[in-house]
Amino acid sequence: MLRASMSYGRGGDLQPFQPNPNVPLLTNGQMVDDIPPEQHALVPSYIGAGGGGKRIHPLPFPDPSVPVQPRSMDPSKDLAAYGYGSVAWKERMDGWKQKQERLQQLRSEGGGDWDGDGDADLTLMDEARQPLSRKVPISSSRINPYRMIIIIRLVVLGFFFHYRVMHPVNDAFALWLISVICEIWFAMSWILDQFPKWLPIERETYLDRLSLRFDKEGQPSQLAPVDFFVSTVDPLKEPPLVTANTVLSILSVDYPVDKVSCYVSDDGAAMLTFEALSETSEFAKKWVPFCKKFNIEPRAPEWYFQQKIDYLKDKVAASFVRERRAMKRDYEEFKVRINALVAKAEKVPEEGWTMQDGSPWPGNNVRDHPGMIQVFLGQSGGHDVEGNELPRLVYVSREKRPGYNHHKKAGAMNALVRVSAVLTNAPYLLNLDCDHYINNSKAIREAMCFMMDPLVGKKVCYVQFPQRFDGIDRHDRYANRNVVFFDINMKGLDGIQGPIYVGTGCVFRRQALYGYDAPKTKKPPSRTCNCWPKWCFCFCCSNRNKKKTTKSKPEKKKRLFFKKVENPSPAYALGEIEESAPGAETDKGGIVNQQKLEKKFGQSSVFVASTLLENGGTLKSPSPASLLKEAIHVISCGYEDKTDWGKEVKT
Incomplete structure (x- = not known):
């Protein structure tokens, strides 16, 4: 696949040689007798010593202490005549002038022996100004055959319906009409299904540019905080060990720990989930530093230790094998403790569960209990075994009373939005089901390449991640891996407007959930050409002004009223x-x-x-x-x- 690269920002790093028309070029060829003497090559004095009776003319090299003056090919030409493109004239010229001034200052301070080593930071600044993501269209060799098949099917459908309409069945006209209507309906649904597949696209992110812009080494990170939501209901149907792996994969993501908060919604108010989350927070103190120290993937321990791959590949630390064995033993002990909690929870006492201090568990009655919030990890306490801070882990169980409609998972998500706004109020949210773990620790950084992009970031409402499934036989053609949906339909929808929200694995902008509109881009001032006569231009302007003034006020109020009804917006932008x-x-x-x-x-x-x-x-x-x-x-x-x-x- 061919890849094209565009240059942004400064263009003065490479200084092309500008030949002097009065000085011929030096060549390695032999001398020709018919060349006039005034066009012979001139040898600089420092290249060769005078010899052979030849005259030596030194080349007029510029003084490095004198700044170079800009010279354009056509000074009288307006910059607007060049149109638009990757050549940012004003920006490049301003940057060139600033660089020349800086070079002049450095030369004057350094005694004229400046060698240009201080320009490395300028290259990094130029890289940080690049876009954080780009669209990658599907190659025509892959998509054009499918498009041809769609066109051929449309032509065949046209001939088919022409035959069906022109040859009615008079003996059973009602049945014939019903069948034709159904066939037309199925054909229209098929056509609508092909539209999203006509222009699929892929997206590519640049994590190095994101780090240069928002997460420079040695400086406080400027990446935006993210709140993670994990929802669960019945721990007997949704195993606590699976939920624990999801939480562990969140706590160990490759993201600043002070900007990560994990909220677990227990809609069943089960003490088993509460105790399992407490055990998970203790095991996270060992698991999180191990993941970040050796950069392992995936960071859900159950799936990491089940991988049938060479886990020593690309590992150079001598202590990795020893620490991995110790961590696997710790995880097996953690699984035994979780299994013991599950076995104990199967036999519920008649008086209900009690807490460590002897008080009854508030969630003994699933349909009638108060709200509960418990912060297990966070800034106030809970460091890992190496003394580093861990992300915040919060247990949430919303209040339930008889006679109220709780709206199931949607109501639980709304409760998490509110409680997270009070405690952490991160501008971005990521919701996951309890059986969906993060298999790429840099996934949040990938999402921030879209959300924090300086050009289009504020217009992005959400970023939907595809789902991948473990434990499925890849050789079984009937196994449901949702490949067609995530790899074809979703990419096709992204080429039209954007993918749909599938209910999990999605990064939301919090302000979008509150109902706020995206900031509107200011339209550039309209440009007019002077190709029309002056009297015609004045006449058009006067007519336009008359139309504006003759519009009645009741009509204007009515128009604004209906606009508000059709497009409701918040009280303020x-x-x-x-x-x-x-x-x-x-x-x-x-x-x-x-x-x-x-x-x-x-x-x-x-x-x-x-x-x-x-x-x-x-x-x-x-x-x-x-x-x-x-x-x-x-x-x-x-x-x-x-x-x-x-x-x-x-x-």
Whole structure:
């Protein structure tokens, strides 16, 4: 496949040789007698000493201490006449001038012996300005045969329906009409199914550019925080060991630990899930540093130790084999402890489960229990065996009472959105089912290449990852691996507008879930040419102004009214919101209506204030206890009543 590369930014790194028309080029050929003497090659004085009675003319080399003056081929030509392309004239010229000034300053400070070694950082800066992702179209040799098959089938369908319509069955006209209608319906559904497959695309990300821009070595990381959601209900149907592997793969992702928070939603309020998560947090103190030290993949221990591959490939550390054996033994002991909890949970006592202090477990009644939140790992405590900080791990079980509609998984996801906004408020969310683990530790960085792209990042609502399945026989042609859906249909939809959300493995922008519109790009000013006569241009402008002034006010109000009804939008645009300290909603009372916000998001001042922070971040709280109390409040069963949750604000 051919790959084309475009150059952005500076173009003055390579200084091409500009021949002097008065100086002929030096060649290795033999002298020709018919060349005039004035066009003979001139030898510089430092190349060869004078000899043979030949005159030596030194070449006029420029003084390195004098800056080079720019010379264009046609100074009278306007830059707008060149159109647009990869040659950014003004940017390149400004960068060239700045570089010349910097070189002049360095030469003057260094005594004129500057050798140009200080230009390495400029190359890195130029690389950091490149786009973080690009579209890679499918090669024509692969897609064109399929397109030809679609066209041939359309032609055959046309002939078929022409024959069916022109030859009706008079003896059974009703049955013939019904069959033709059904055939047309199936044909239309097939045609609609082919549209997404006409223009599939692939996408390529540049993780090195993301690191140069947001995660430079030796500096605080500027990558955006991410909140992970894991949902589970019944631990007897969804094994806790599978959920534990999912959580471990999240805690060990290749991402700054202070920007990762994992929330586990237990909709069954099971003590088994709570205890299993406690055991998982203890094992994570050993597993996470092991994964990051030896850079292993995948980072779910169950699937890592089951791989039938050469695990010593590309491993150079002498201690890897010893530590891997010790880690495998620790994981087997961890599995035994989880299995013991599962075996104990199968026999539920009549009085219900009790906690360590003897108090009854709040979730003994699955349909009637208060909300529960427990932070196992985080900044306040819980470091790994090497003393490093671990990502935040939070157990959440929303309140349930009789007579309330809890909306199953959708309601649990909405509760996680609210409680995460109060505790961490990361600008991006990733939801996973309890049996879906992350098989690529750099997956979050891949998503940030789209979300944090300076050009199109703010317009991206979500990034959907494909699913891959383990334990399926690859030689079984009837095994359901969803290859057609993820590798063909989803890529085809991406070529049209974007893939659909499949319910898991998706990175969302939090502001998009709140119902905020994407920032609108400012349209460039319209350009007009002067090809028309001046009187015609004035006449057109006057007619346009008359049309604007003659429009009646009731019609304008009516048009705006219907526009609001058809396209409902929030009370304020996202671009008008600025990050600020607590009380931002009162300072902008003329723009933001506090009552409308509470009607939309619910009766929680902390949560409502967090929705105004476009780039995330939590508000200052007097104490963690008050913040935890507010988090319990937003997951209460009656919090969504008379609000826009599930209508305008939803997951």
